[in-house]
Structure formats: C-alpha cells, structure tokens
Amino acid sequence: MSDDAAEDPYISPPVQRAARLLRCIAEGDAVTNMARTARNLDISRTTLLRLLRTLEAERFIAPRGGEGAGWQIGTGLIGLAARAFAADDLMEVAGPILGQLAETLGISAHLGVLDGREVVYMIRRTPNFAFASNIRVGSRLPAHAANMGRIILAHLPVEEVRRIFGRATLQAVTAHTPTTLPQLLTLLEADRSTGLAWSEGRFEPTIASVAAVVRDASGAPVAAINVSGQIAQFEGAERRARIGGAVAAAAAEISARLGWAGASPMGSAA
Structure with a gap:
C-alpha cells in the first residue's frame, strides 16, 4: 500500500495503481518488459496484467503496433x-x-x-x-x-x-x-x-x-x-x-x- 493510501483511508489503492500505470505509459514506458514495469510500480506481474486488460477494455490504452510492441494511451482516454x-x-x-x-x-x-x-x-x-x-x-x-x-x-x-x-x-x-x-x-x-x-x-x-x-x-x-x-x-x-x-x-x-x-x-x- 502506498504512503498516500495509508494516510488517507478514502484513497483506493487499485485506482491509484491504474492511474500510475497510465502515467507510466503516457511518459513513454510501452510495457514491453512486464517484469521491469511491475517492479517500477511495486506491483506483481499478475496485477499488472489485470490492469492492462481492464484499461484496454475501457479503451484507456491500446496495443502499439505489432505483437510485443507494447501499449500506448488509447482513444477512450x-x-x-x-x-x-x-x-x-x-x-x-x-x-x-x-x-x-x-x-x-x-x-x-x-x-x-x-x-x-x-x-x-x-x-x-x-x-x-x-x-x-x-x-x-x-x-x-x-x-x-x-x-x-x-x-x-x-x-x-x-x-x-x-x-x-x-x-x-x-x-x-x-x-x-x-x-x-x-x-x-x-x-x-x-x-x-x-x-x-x-x-x-x-x-x-x-x-x-x-x-x-x-x-x-x-x-x-x-x-x-x-x-x-x-x-x-x-x-x-x-x-x-x-x-x-x-x-x-x-x-x-x-x-x-x-x-x-x-x-x-x-x-x-x-
């Protein structure tokens, strides 16, 4: 749990993790190396995969190019x-x-x-x-x-x-x-x-x-x-x-x- 979430009981850690992942992608991390991105965000690879699938379903992110090219900010966002x-x-x-x-x-x-x-x-x-x-x-x-x-x-x-x-x-x-x-x-x-x-x-x-x-x-x-x-x-x-x-x-x-x-x-x- 982040320090912010620990100090404020009204902060939702899952939403915060999704927001930080979006910011990470927007700043240039295409998430081509899931282990590295998960480590940088201090989450598990399973959690990262769930976040990616959820954000894709909401069109907040979209696949970038061909297979293995990673992710970019989507048209929904x-x-x-x-x-x-x-x-x-x-x-x-x-x-x-x-x-x-x-x-x-x-x-x-x-x-x-x-x-x-x-x-x-x-x-x-x-x-x-x-x-x-x-x-x-x-x-x-x-x-x-x-x-x-x-x-x-x-x-x-x-x-x-x-x-x-x-x-x-x-x-x-x-x-x-x-x-x-x-x-x-x-x-x-x-x-x-x-x-x-x-x-x-x-x-x-x-x-x-x-x-x-x-x-x-x-x-x-x-x-x-x-x-x-x-x-x-x-x-x-x-x-x-x-x-x-x-x-x-x-x-x-x-x-x-x-x-x-x-x-x-x-x-x-x-």
Whole structure:
C-alpha cells in the first residue's frame, strides 16, 4: 500500500495503481518488459496484467503496433481529455475559427497538440461540401511525418527536438519522410523560415495540406492547425497563396485570443 493510501483511508489503492500505470505509459514506458514495469510500480506481474486488460477494455490504452510492441494511451482516454479541454481556452477559441476556415476553403481543418513524438488530433471541422478528411479526433500521427507535428517542432529549441527524438528511429511513411535527425532538422528549419509546413503527398499520396503553429500568451508553441484536401484542390499559385494565407491568419487569430501579442505570421506559399 502506498504512503498516500495509508494516510488517507478514502484513497483506493487499485485506482491509484491504474492511474500510475497510465502515467507510466503516457511518459513513454510501452510495457514491453512486464517484469521491469511491475517492479517500477511495486506491483506483481499478475496485477499488472489485470490492469492492462481492464484499461484496454475501457479503451484507456491500446496495443502499439505489432505483437510485443507494447501499449500506448488509447482513444477512450484521449476522448475524455478532449472533452475536458473543451472548457479550456484553446479548444473554445479554436473550434469556431476552424469551422469558418473549413467552410471558407471547402476543405477539412484540424487542430493538434504534440504528445512526445506524436501529434494528437484534438479538433476536426469539415465543410458541408467537397472533400472532407476521415481522420478522427484522438488520432495519433508521427510528429516527424505529419505537418502539424513538424510546425510545432519547428518552433521548439533545437535542443528540445534532439531530446524528444534522441536515438529514436524515424519511420518512413512515404519516400518523402525524413528518416534521420539531421534530415528532420533541415526540414524544420525550412518550415520555420516560411512560417508554414506544406505537405503534398508526404503523408498520403493523394492528399495535400498546410499547417501553422498556435502560440499561447508566453509565445510557446502549444498547438498547430492545418487544412487538408485532395492535391488538386491546392493546385495553382493563387490557390496556394489563398490557402496558406488563410491558415496563417487563422493560427494568428487563435494565438491572439490566447494572449499572444507577437507579430502575426505571414505564411509563404513557396
């Protein structure tokens, strides 16, 4: 029994163990070595297995990749977090702006936040016509490959990017995906210099998108927004300039409403 549970009779040790396991997984332990995780949590392997099965049944965790790849935070827990965030300034401010952006451009608009080496989709707004993406709130994509992840990473200190990826293997999603840290840093520098992260077939062969960073009152990159559609919907210099400008303006408006008083980003269509 933990010290907290011993001091407070109203603390439930099983719930506390489940919460600590969730925190452990969220911080990067995929539980690929059950003996080690059980030892770190001071529980038996049998208790750990029961917790994993229960949390999976509630969709609070989900299997990561193939057999033996471990666990990651699941869409059930992300959904709860998204509903909690609905009362937060970021979600309240961004939702209507993204809705207007989607209707104006006729393509889907999204907001995502960085979670370790992944970007998590927190808002999805689709137009009432034309192409709409089928990505769902709670979806997780590799940050080095998805442009919302890239534009957030581009506005972090290089040392922080190095810490996040460390010795991690950068998996290729397409032939255009950076697969080494130097390649990623070069791409992030280009994204930072233009103020926008463009993608034409970088993640899905027929899909184009563009992302811009969202800052909080301190100027920290707290999220990103993007719009996505068929590549044909992005063709032409005038159309690209219109889309890029609209995304940059929407991100600037969200940031301003969060208290950021810095210069408005002027996204390039290059």
